[in-house]
Amino acid sequence: KAGVTQTPRYLIKTRGQQVTLSCSPISGHRSVSWYQQTPGQGLQFLFEYFSETQRNKGNFPGRFSGRQFSNSRSEMNVSTLELGDSALYLCASSTRLAGVTDTQYFGPGTRLTVL
Amino acid sequence: AQKITQTQPGMFVQEKEAVTLDCTYDTSDPSYGLFWYKQPSSGEMIFLIYQGSYDQQNATEGRYSLNFQKARKSANLVISASQLGDSAMYFCAMREGGDNDMRFGAGTRLTVKP
Numbered sequence: 001k002a003g004v005t006q007t008p009r010y011l012i013k014t015r016g017q018q019v020t021l022s023c024s025p026i027s028g029h030r031s032v033s034w035y036q037q038t039p040g041q042g043l044q045f046l047f048e049y050f051s052e053t054q055r056n057k058g059n060f061p062g063r064f065s066g067r068q069f070s071n072s073r074s075e076m077n078v079s080t081l082e083l084g085d086s087a088l089y090l091c092a093s094s095t096r097l098a099g100v101t102d103t104q105y106f107g108p109g110t111r112l113t114v115l
Numbered sequence: 116a117q118k119i120t121q122t123q124p125g126m127f128v129q130e131k132e133a134v135t136l137d138c139t140y141d142t143s144d145p146s147y148g149l150f151w152y153k154q155p156s157s158g159e160m161i162f163l164i165y166q167g168s169y170d171q172q173n174a175t176e177g178r179y180s181l182n183f184q185k186a187r188k189s190a191n192l193v194i195s196a197s198q199l200g201d202s203a204m205y206f207c208a209m210r211e212g213g214d215n216d217m218r219f220g221a222g223t224r225l226t227v228k229p
Contacts, residue, residue, distance in 0.1 A: 033217070043206065043219040056216050088158055092217075100148035100210050101167055104217060106160035 002027065004093050004107035012113045018079040021110045025072050025093030031055075032074040033104060034066060037088040046089075049074050050096050078112075086114045118142065119207055121220035128197045129228050135182070136192040136223045138207030146212030149190040151181065154204040154222070163205075166190055197227045 005024045013019050025032050033056075034046040045058040049068035066076045072093075078085055088111050092104035120139045128134035140149065151163040166174045166181045174181040182191040194201055207220040 035219075042221050045216050045218075048216065058216070090158075090160060092160070100146055100212050101165065102148075102210070103150065103162055103165060105162060106152070109158040111158070 004091060004105055006089075006091055006107035006110050008110060009108060010111050010113075012115060013081050014115050015081055015083060017081050018077065019081060019112060021076045021078075021089055021091075021112075023074045023076070023091035023093075023107060025074070025091075026105055029093035029095055029105075030072050031094045031096035031102075032068060032072065033092045033094075034074070034076050035090045035092065036060075037090060037109075038086075043090075046076070081114045083114050085112065087112060118218045119209055119220035121207055121223050123223045124221070125224045125226070127226050127228060128194075130199060131196055133193060133195045134197055134225065136194070136205050136207075136225065137189070138191055138220060139187075139189045140207075140209050141188065142209065142211055144211040148210045149181070149183070150208040150210070150217070151179070151190075151192045152206045152208065153201075154206060156203070160206070164192070194225075199227050199229060201225060202227045 007022045031050045033048040037043045048056040052068045063079045068074045088109045090109045092106045094102045094104045118141050147168045149166045152160045154160050164174050164176045164179045166183045173183050178195045180193045204222045206222045208217045210217050
């Protein structure tokens, strides 16, 4: 099976712009979770989508949003970019059918730099 | 409150030796899962091993084993016969029952010396 793919791998934007990141999960996985990773804050949970519905949301401002399509692919959007949004954005997919044993498999990440 | 604690920011180990990476967790939920991931410099998080709170035996996966001490709420990762390719960041994570939100520790940077 192909793994989780994320596009683009690298992005450079300027403050005030918006950006859209894409994530394609492992075939058969219907849950996609997004994480932000920074040196200062570590790995922080953004949100999770399952069957096109947002199921969980982390403590991030409304500038961060996402959606999931019927084929389980997910997009994450950040509007009005700030310097502090520079980070590695990771998405992870899972079946969400195994409860606590449900393993998340991660993509290679999108490294966003905001200038 | 911090749910996952990794107290070792950095660790060094000689090639071919074993190393233990510490992880303690905090939960009142009787049902939970503990995960370890490896993150090389490329950035991708690689799943290594899983331990469930009801599992009677410690999990093992090749050179990786998990030293699970439930009463002490610790889930240490043991890597045997370290290889140069094991140099990476290692993250401990937990999922509590009914919650798909994974909580990650701050990570431990492991460096394997030749």
